[in-house]
Amino acid sequence: MKVLLANRMERCIGCHSCSLACARQVHKKFSWSMAGIRIHSSGGMTTGFEAKLCVACNPAPCALACPTDALTQREGGGVKVKHSLCIRCGACAEACPVDAIYLGEGLPYLCIHCGRCVPFCPQGCLELVDEPDKEAALAPECAPFGHMEEQ
Amino acid sequence: MWTQEHFRVLHVDLTARKSRVLEFGNPVDALGGSGLAAALYDEYGLPQEPAHHPDQPLIFAIGPLTGYYPLMSKVVCAFKSPYHEQYAESHAGGRMALAMRFAGYHALMITGRAATLSVLQAGSRSMQIKDVHYLRGKDVFSTGKLLRSLTRSSDSRGHRSIIRIGPAGEKGSSYACINVDTYRHFGRLGAGAIMGLKNLKAVAMEGDADFQMPGGKAYAKIYKDFFQKVTATDMMRKYHDLGTPQNLIPLNELKSLPWRNLQATSDPAVDRISGETFAEELLLRQTACAGCPVGCVHIGLLRQQFAKDHEFLYRQVSYDYEPIFAMGSMLGLDAASNVLVLLEETEKVGLDVMSAGVALAWATEALDTGLISEKETLVPLRFGDVKGYAQAIRHLGLASNDFYKTLAQGSLVAAEKYGGGDFACVLGQEMAGYATGEVYFASQATSFRHSHLDTGAYSYDQKRKEQDTDAAVKFLVEDEQGRMELCSMVSCLFARSVYTHDALQEALAAVELTDMADNLTQASANVQQLRWKLKIATGFDPHAVKIPKRFTEVETWRGKIDETFMWDVQKNYADAIMKMAST
Numbered sequence: 001m002k003v004l005l006a007n008r009m010e011r012c013i014g015c016h017s018c019s020l021a022c023a024r025q026v027h028k029k030f031s032w033s034m035a036g037i038r039i040h041s042s043g044g045m046t047t048g049f050e051a052k053l054c055v056a057c058n059p060a061p062c063a064l065a066c067p068t069d070a071l072t073q074r075e076g077g078g079v080k081v082k083h084s085l086c087i088r089c090g091a092c093a094e095a096c097p098v099d100a101i102y103l104g105e106g107l108p109y110l111c112i113h114c115g116r117c118v119p120f121c122p123q124g125c126l127e128l129v130d131e132p133d134k135e136a137a138l139a140p141e142c143a144p145f146g147h148m149e150e151q
Numbered sequence: 152m153w154t155q156e157h158f159r160v161l162h163v164d165l166t167a168r169k170s171r172v173l174e175f176g177n178p179v180d181a182l183g184g185s186g187l188a189a190a191l192y193d194e195y196g197l198p199q200e201p202a203h204h205p206d207q208p209l210i211f212a213i214g215p216l217t218g219y220y221p222l223m224s225k226v227v228c229a230f231k232s233p234y235h236e237q238y239a240e241s242h243a244g245g246r247m248a249l250a251m252r253f254a255g256y257h258a259l260m261i262t263g264r265a266a267t268l269s270v271l272q273a274g275s276r277s278m279q280i281k282d283v284h285y286l287r288g289k290d291v292f293s294t295g296k297l298l299r300s301l302t303r304s305s306d307s308r309g310h311r312s313i314i315r316i317g318p319a320g321e322k323g324s325s326y327a328c329i330n331v332d333t334y335r336h337f338g339r340l341g342a343g344a345i346m347g348l349k350n351l352k353a354v355a356m357e358g359d360a361d362f363q364m365p366g367g368k369a370y371a372k373i374y375k376d377f378f379q380k381v382t383a384t385d386m387m388r389k390y391h392d393l394g395t396p397q398n399l400i401p402l403n404e405l406k407s408l409p410w411r412n413l414q415a416t417s418d419p420a421v422d423r424i425s426g427e428t429f430a431e432e433l434l435l436r437q438t439a440c441a442g443c444p445v446g447c448v449h450i451g452l453l454r455q456q457f458a459k460d461h462e463f464l465y466r467q468v469s470y471d472y473e474p475i476f477a478m479g480s481m482l483g484l485d486a487a488s489n490v491l492v493l494l495e496e497t498e499k500v501g502l503d504v505m506s507a508g509v510a511l512a513w514a515t516e517a518l519d520t521g522l523i524s525e526k527e528t529l530v531p532l533r534f535g536d537v538k539g540y541a542q543a544i545r546h547l548g549l550a551s552n553d554f555y556k557t558l559a560q561g562s563l564v565a566a567e568k569y570g571g572g573d574f575a576c577v578l579g580q581e582m583a584g585y586a587t588g589e590v591y592f593a594s595q596a597t598s599f600r601h602s603h604l605d606t607g608a609y610s611y612d613q614k615r616k617e618q619d620t621d622a623a624v625k626f627l628v629e630d631e632q633g634r635m636e637l638c639s640m641v642s643c644l645f646a647r648s649v650y651t652h653d654a655l656q657e658a659l660a661a662v663e664l665t666d667m668a669d670n671l672t673q674a675s676a677n678v679q680q681l682r683w684k685l686k687i688a689t690g691f692d693p694h695a696v697k698i699p700k701r702f703t704e705v706e707t708w709r710g711k712i713d714e715t716f717m718w719d720v721q722k723n724y725a726d727a728i729m730k731m732a733s734t
Contacts, residue, residue, distance in 0.1 A: 013446035014309070015439040016249070017221070017378070024364060025371070030218065031361030032253045032310045040309040048436075049309065104361060122382045122444040 001076030002128045004113045006037070006051040011123040014039060014049045018117035018126060025116045027109060034104040036111030037126075051125070054078050054100045054111040062110075065095035071108065076131040078113050158187055158257040163271060163278070165349055166205060166263030170278045173260075179666045179674065183214035184641035185240060186678035187258055188229035189685055192238060195260065198688040202231040202341075203323075203348050205264035211354075212258040213251050214640035216655075217442075219365075219662050220374060221381050222646040224248050224442040226331075227638065231689060232340040233348075234325040234561060234580060238685040239340040240600055244440035244448075244643060245332035246358075250312035253358025265350040268321075272302050275360035286352050290499040291317040291330045294352065302355040315353035316343045317501025319548040323347055324559035326506035326581070330498070334438065334448050334469040338503040339580060339602065369661040377658070380649050382444050390447040390645050391437060395472035396426030399480075405613065405708040407587045409476060411483045411534045412512035413576050413701050416586050420485040424475055428487050435467060443643060453491040468495045476584030477508025481576075482515070483534030496541050500548025506561075509581035511543055513562040517571040527554035527569070573700040588612035588707045589717035590623045596696045597724050598631070599682055604644055606630040612709075618716040624723045628731070635675040635682075683732040693725035 022035040032038075037053040056077030063071045063079045070086035071079045088106030102109045115128030158181070160173040181190040188210045195208045209230050216223040226247045232239035251259065255275045265280065268287050272279045281301070286294055294315045302313065312332055320327035320343030327343030328336045337343070346352075364370070381387045389397050402408040403421040410418045422428065433451040440448070453466040468491040478484070478493040497504045515532040517523045525531060529551065530542040543555075550556040558565045562581055566572040576582045578592060579601030585591055587609045594608035595601055603609050606627050615623070633652065634644065642650050650658070652671065659668035667674070687693075698721070703712050 013437055013439040013444075013448075014441065015444045015446065016309075016441045017444045020218070020442070023361070024374070028364050029361050030364050032249060032358045034361045038309070042308075120378065120444070122446065 001074070001131050002113055002115060003056045003077060003131050004037075004053065004111055004115055004118070005127050005129055006053060006125055007127065008123070008125040009049060009051055012039065012049040012051070012125050013123055014041070015122065017120040017122065018051075021120040022111075022117045026112070026114060031104070033102050034109045035102070036109060037117055038102060052098070052100050054113070055098050056113065056131075057097070061095040061097060062092035062101060062108075065091040067091065074113075079110070081108060081110065081112060083107050158183070159255060160191065160258040160260055161256045161273060161278070162260045162262070163273075163280070164263045165261060165265040165269065165271075165280065165351065168265075168280050170273075175258075178215060178664075179670050180677060182636075182639035182667065182671075182674050182678060183217075183257060184212050184225075184227045185229075185635060185638040185682065186674065187212040187214075187639070188227045188240065189238075189678060189681045191258060191260055192229055192685055193681060195262070196231065196238070196685070198231075198238070198685065202233040202236055202345065205349065206262050207231050207345070209261045209342070209345050209349065210258060211247070211251065211260075212641070213248050214642070215664055215667060216640045216642070216658055216662070217248050218252040219370075220377050220658055222443045222445065222643045222649070223640055224440040225641045225643055226251065227641050228329065228337040228342050230342055230345045232325075233323065233344045234341045235690075237689045237691045238682070239342075240682075241329075241337040241339055241342050242604070242638070242641065243329070243331045243335045243337045244443070245312060245314075245335035246309075246441040247312035247314060247331055247356060248641065249441040250310070250356040250358040253310070253360055254356055255360045259354070259356070261349060261351065261354075264348065268350050268352050270298065270301065270353040270355060271351060272355045272357075274304075274357035277357070283352050287321065288318055291315060291501050292333075292499060295330070295333060298353050298355060304357065304359075307357050307359070310359065311355060311357045313353060313355045316346045316351075317499060317548065319501040319559070320344055320347035321352075322548070322550045322559070324502060324548070324550065325561055325564075326503040326510075326559070327501055328503040330501060334450070335440065336503070339506060339600070343501055343503075365662040367661070367663075373658060373661045377649060377654075378444065381646065386648055387445045387645065391445050393426035393430050394437075394447055394449040396429055396449070396470065396475055398472045399425045399475060400427070402585065402587075405587070407585060407609075407613075407707055408480055409576070409582065409584060409586050410480045412481065412516045412574060413582070413586060413705060414516075416705055416707060418480070421480070423485045424479045424487050424490055426472075429470060429475070433487055433491065440643070445645065447645065451487075451491050453488060453495060455492070466491070466495050468498070470494060473584040474504045474508075477505040478540075481508050481512045481584075482540055484537060485535060486537075489537040492537055493540055493544060496544040497548075500545060502544070502548050505583060506581040507544060507547060509576050510547070510558050510562045510565070511540060513565070513571065513575050514543070514558060516574050517565075517569060520571070522570045523554065527552070529555075575699050576701055577699060578702070579696070585609040586705055586707060588709055589618070589713055590615065590627075590720055592698055592702050592712075593717050593721035593724060594627055596698050597693050597721055597728070598627070599686060605634065612707075618713055620716065620719040620723050623720045624727055627724055628727050632675055632679050635679045636671060639675060639678055680731050680734065683728055687729075687732050693728045694722070696721060696725065
C-alpha cells in the first residue's frame with residue numbers, strides 16, 4: 001500500500017503544479033481547490049508554503065464520521081472515496097484532524113494516495129512510498145531542478 | 152469557462168460603490184491579456200481626459216491559456232499613465248492571474264474614485280468594497296500583513312492574491328508601482344498612482360471557483376510536454392539557477408551594463424554585485440508565481456544589526472537583474488547586501504525600483520555638478536553611498552519636499568526645472584538595464600512600453616553584424632508582433648522559446664479554442680495595431696522622441712555610438728509605427 005508524503009515542503013516554491021495536476025488528472029476539474037493536495041501560504045509569501053493533504057490516518061476519523069460509507073477505511077491508512085454514495089453532510093471534513101478535506105459543492109475532495117501529482121513537483125517535495133518505509137522519508141536527499149526527469 | 156463568444160469582465164465603479172459583470176468583446180479577435188485590455192480601454196477609456204480623471208479605467212486582464220499551461224501566469228495591467236499621459240501597460244506575475252482565472256473573470260476593470268481609502272475584495276461569489284482609511288500612509292509590508300487578516304476566508308490562504316500600493320501610490324508618484332503578493336509588481340509607468348487616485352489601497356482576489364476540463368486526450372499530453380520542457384530540460388534552467396542576475400557579468404563584459412548614471416558601461420566591481428555573488432552569499436530561496444514550476448523569484452537574506460550584543464533584523468528581499476542594475480551599478484554600489492538594503496526601502500514605499508534608481512542616479516550627478524544642493528536632496532547623495540540613498544528613497548516615496556515631489560514625476564521633469572537634461576537617462580521613461588547599442592536605445596525610446604520587453608533589441612544589438620536600418624526596423628516590428636501573441640495569452644516572456652507560434656496554436660486547439668488558434672496571426676497583428684492606435688490617440692508622437700545626449704556618449708562593445716544609425720533606426724521605426732496605427 002502506497003502513501004503520499006509531503007515531507008520536503010521546505011523546498012516548495014509555491015507553484016501549485018501538484019494541486020493543479022491532481023484536479024486535472026484525478027478529479028477531471030480545472031480547479032485550485034478540488035484537489036487532494038492543496039498548497040497554502042503559511043502566512044504570506046515571505047514564510048513559505050504548506051501542503052494540505054490526507055496524512056493517512058488509521059483508523060481515519062473521516063471514514064468513522066461518514067454516515068453513508070462514501071468514505072471507507074483503506075488498508076494501510078487513508079480512505080477510499082465514492083462520491084455517488086455521498087449525501088454532502090460535511091461530517092468528514094469536520095472530523096479531519098488536519099483540514100485535508102475540501103468540500104466542493106458539498107462533495108469531499110481529498111488525497112487518495114495515487115501519486116499522480118508527484119511527477120509535477122519540480123522540487124521533489126512529494127514522494128509516494130510504501131507505508132512501512134514512511135519513516136525513511138524523513139531524511140530527504142537533495143533533488144535538483146528538473147526533478148520530473150528523474151521519475 | 153472560456154467561451155468563444157465573449158469575455159467575462161468584472162466592472163467595479165468605486166464612485167457608485169457598485170459592480171456588474173460585463174459580457175464583452177470577441178475573444179477570437181482580441182485574444183485576451185494585452186488584446187483584451189486594449190479592447191476594454193478602446194471602449195471605456197477616456198483618451199482625451201487626463202490620467203487622473205476618476206473615470207479612467209484601471210484594467211487587469213488575463214489570457215485564454217491562463218492556468219491551463221505552465222508559465223501562463225501573468226496579468227496585464229492597462230491604464231492611462233500619469234507619467235506621460237499615454238495609454239500604458241504593465242505586466243506582473245504572482246498569484247493574481249490564477250486568482251482571477253479561478254474567480255471566473257477574464258478581466259477586472261475599475262473606474263471611479265472611492266469616497267474613502269478602500270480595499271476591493273472579489274471572488275467568484277463575492278464582491279465588497281471596504282473602507283480602510285486607517286491604512287493611509289502604511290508601507291507595503293505592513294499593509295500586506297493587515298490585509299491578510301482583513302480579507303481572509305476559510306480556505307483562501309494561497310488561493311488568493313493581494314495587490315496593494317504604498318505611500319508613493321497615495322502621493323501620486325508617476326512611477327509608483329502596484330505590489331503583487333509581496334514579490335512581484337506592476338511597475339514602471341505609474342499604475343500605483345492610478346490606484347492611489349482612485350483611493351484604492353488594495354485589491355484582494357480569491358480564486359474560489361472550479362471549471363470543467365477541456366475534453367479529449369490532447370490537452371493532457373500537451374500539458375505534460377510543456378511541463379517537461381520547462382522543468383526537465385535546460386531551456387529554463389538559467390531562470391531558476393542564478394536567475395536574471397546571471398546577466399550582470401556578461402553585460403558588464405560587453406560594456407553594456409550602466410554604471411554611475413551611465414558614465415560607464417563596465418566596471419571591475421561587477422564581481423561584488425553579480426548573480427554569482429548574490430547566489431553564493433545572500434540567496435535564501437527561490438519561489439514561483441502560481442502556475443509556473445520554474446521558480447525564478449530569487450529571495451535574498453538581508454541581516455542588519457540594530458543594536459549591540461549581536462541583535463539583528465532579518466529581511467527577505469527579492470532581487471533580479473534590473474533591480475540590481477537600478478539600485479546597484481547605476482548608483483555605483485559595490486556590495487550585494489547594500490543593494491538589498493535599497494531594494495527593501497524601495498519596496499516599502501511602493502516605487503518602481505528601476506525608475507527610482509535611475510532618477511536617483513540623475514540626482515546624484517546633478518548634485519555633483521552643482522545644479523542642485525543638499526537643500527534640495529536633504530541628504531548627501533554620492534555614488535556608492537548606501538546610507539544617503541536609503542534616506543533619499545524614503546524622501547522620494549513620501550515626496551518630502553518640492554525637489555522630491557518633482558523628481559517623483561520623472562527625471563526629465565526634474566531636469567526641466569533644475570537642468571541636467573543631457574545626463575537624464577530617460578528613454579521614454581527611466582532607462583532599463585541594457586546599454587547594448589543603437590538599436591536598443593532607439594527601440595526603448597520609441598517602443599510601446601519603453602522597456603526591454605517590447606522587443607529583443609538588446610539581443611539584436613549583440614548579434615547584428617552591420618548597421619542595417621531596414622533590417623533593424625523589420626526586426627523590431629516583427630518581434631513585437633510575436634510578443635503580442637504571448638502577451639495576449641498572457642505568458643511569462645521567459646517562456647518565449649517554449650511557446651512558439653505553432654506551439655501556441657496547438658495549445659489553444661487542445662483546450663477547444665480552435666477558432667482562436669486559426670486566427671492567431673491576424674489577431675495578434677490586430678492587437679499590435681490597436682495598442683499603437685490607443686497610444687497615439689492619447690498623445691504619443693513617435694517622431695517627437697528624444698534620446699538624451701548621455702546615450703550618444705556611451706561606449707559599448709561595438710565602440711562609440713553611431714548617432715546617424717541610431718537616429719535612422721528611430722525615424723524609420725517611428726514611420727513603421729505610424730503606418731501600423733493608421734491602417
